[in-house]
Amino acid sequence: MPILSTDVVDLTQQLCTIDSVSGKEGEIVDVVAKGLEEQGWHVHRQKVYDDGKGRDNVYATRVPIGDHVPRLVFNSHFDTVPPLIPLKRTDDALFGRGVNEAKGQLAALIIAANRLVDERPDLAKDVALLFVVGEEIDHAGMIKANDLPGYGPEFLIVGEPTEMTYASIQKGALKVKVSVAGKAGHSGYPHAGVSAIHKLVEILDDIMKYEWPKDAHHGDTTFNIGSISGGQALNAWAEKAAAGVSFLLISLCNFLNIC
Ligand SMILES: [Zn+2]
Numbered sequence: 176m177p178i179l180s181t182d183v184v185d186l187t188q189q190l191c192t193i194d195s196v197s198g199k200e201g202e203i204v205d206v207v208a209k210g211l212e213e214q215g216w217h218v219h220r221q222k223v224y225d226d227g228k229g230r231d232n233v234y235a236t237r238v239p240i241g242d243h244v245p246r247l248v249f250n251s252h253f254d255t256v257p258p259l260i261p262l263k264r265t266d267d268a269l270f271g272r273g274v275n276e277a278k279g280q281l282a283a284l285i286i287a288a289n290r291l292v293d294e295r296p297d298l299a300k301d302v303a304l305l306f307v308v309g310e311e312i313d314h315a316g317m318i319k320a321n322d323l324p325g326y327g328p329e330f331l332i333v334g335e336p337t338e339m340t341y342a343s344i345q346k347g348a349l350k351v352k353v354s355v356a357g358k359a360g361h362s363g364y365p366h367a368g369v370s371a372i373h374k375l376v377e378i379l380d381d382i383m384k385y386e387w388p389k390d391a392h393h394g395d396t397t398f399n400i401g402s403i404s405g406g407q408a409l410n411a412w413a414e415k416a417a418a419g420v421s422f423l424l425i426s427l428c429n430f431l432n433i434c
Contacts, residue, residue, distance in 0.1 A: 179210030179285065184269065186282035191262045191273045197254040200308040201229035204253060207281070207306060211235045214289060216304070221323055223308050223316045230308045232316045234323050237292055237299040241324035245303035248326075249284040251277045251334035252310035252317075280334025281306060303328070344393050347424040352417060353378055359407070359414040368412030372405050375416040379403075382420060393425040 180186040195203040204220070208231075212218045216235035224230045233253075236245055255273045262271035273279070284304060292299040305326070307316030320326060333345065355375045360368025379400055387396035398420055405416025 177210070178206065178213050181286065181289075183282050183286050186285065187269060187274060187279045188262060188264060190278040190281055191269070191271050194259045195253050195255055195273070196257045196259060197309060197312045198230070199228070200231075200253045204229055204231050204233060204306075204308065207253070207285075208233050211285070211304065219323065221319060223319045230316075232308060232320055232323070233304070233306045234320070234326065235304040236325065237302060243300050244325050244327050246301040246329045247298075247332070248303045248305050248328040248330070249288050249332050249334070250305045250307070251280040251284055252307050253277075253281070254308055254311050256311050276336050277310075277334055280336075284332070284334050344425075346394070347426075349422040349424055351420045351422070353420060354415070354417045355405075356415060357413050360412045362410050362412055370412045371416035372413040375403075375405065375418060379418055379420075387422075388425060390425045396422060396424055398422045 180189050190203065190207075193203045193206065208218050208220055211233070216237065217239050219234045219236075219240040221232040221234060223232055234240065236243075255276065255278075258272070260270075260272040262269065262274070264270075269279075288302055288304055292302055303326075305320055305323075307320055309315040310317060335342075335345075353375065355371040355378070357371030357374065358369040362368075362370075382398065382400070387398065389395045400418055400420050402419040403417075406413040
């Protein structure tokens with residue numbers, strides 16, 4: 176019996192029975208890496224965490240890694256959010272942790288990639304699979320994947336839940352920390368200091384009022400001022416203030432006005 180089932184539902188079921196809550200990806204990484212090797216893939220395990228638990232990215236290609244840069248990469252992630260919800264199979268559905276995100280996608284991508292290289296051997300060298308760890312917590316796996324030898328696809332097909340519709344783009348994320356310095360002093364003496372909070376509020380007001388880029392096809396740039404801190408006392412000019420802002424971008428060059 177092959178390590179990985181060649182039926183998409185059976186393979187989803189097989190992957191869902193392995194607990195791979197973020198932090199515990201070692202076992203599923205082993206199974207998928209060995210299974211892909213058995214199917215003829217060149218498998219490169221890329222170490223991501225130093226915790227000794229085998230939480231590695233898996234990058235699989237049809238030619239030795241680094242010999243060629245595949246143009247098309249199928250990507251998803253091994254880890255799930257907690258807790259493990261045991262799998263249940265009915266006549267026409269699977270229920271349990273990972274079916275929707277992202278074991279179903281892993282199974283579909285593995286089977287699609289195998290079918291593609293079987294039916295179009297001329298394209299085989301341009302097809303790769305990239306499965307990462309830590310996606311649900313710190314994105315360490317996907318960030319690290321940029322260092323892989325022979326990685327730089329023109330096309331990336333990402334397996335993620337999108338409510339059963341095809342999504343042509345994923346917004347980029349930009350996290351910004353705005354830090355402002357003031358000068359401490361008693362607030363009864365306006366000339367004695369400078370409030371970092373007053374300056375920060377002006378900057379945040381600019382962010383709120385600015386016309387951020389919009390795109391007819393890809394939607395709007397959106398943002399969230401998710402945290403604010405600063406100040407030392409009600410009667411003192413704030414010496415320091417900071418805010419955390421996260422943007423969801425439709426285009427970085429557009430955002431930075433350098434297109
Ligand atoms: Zn996901």
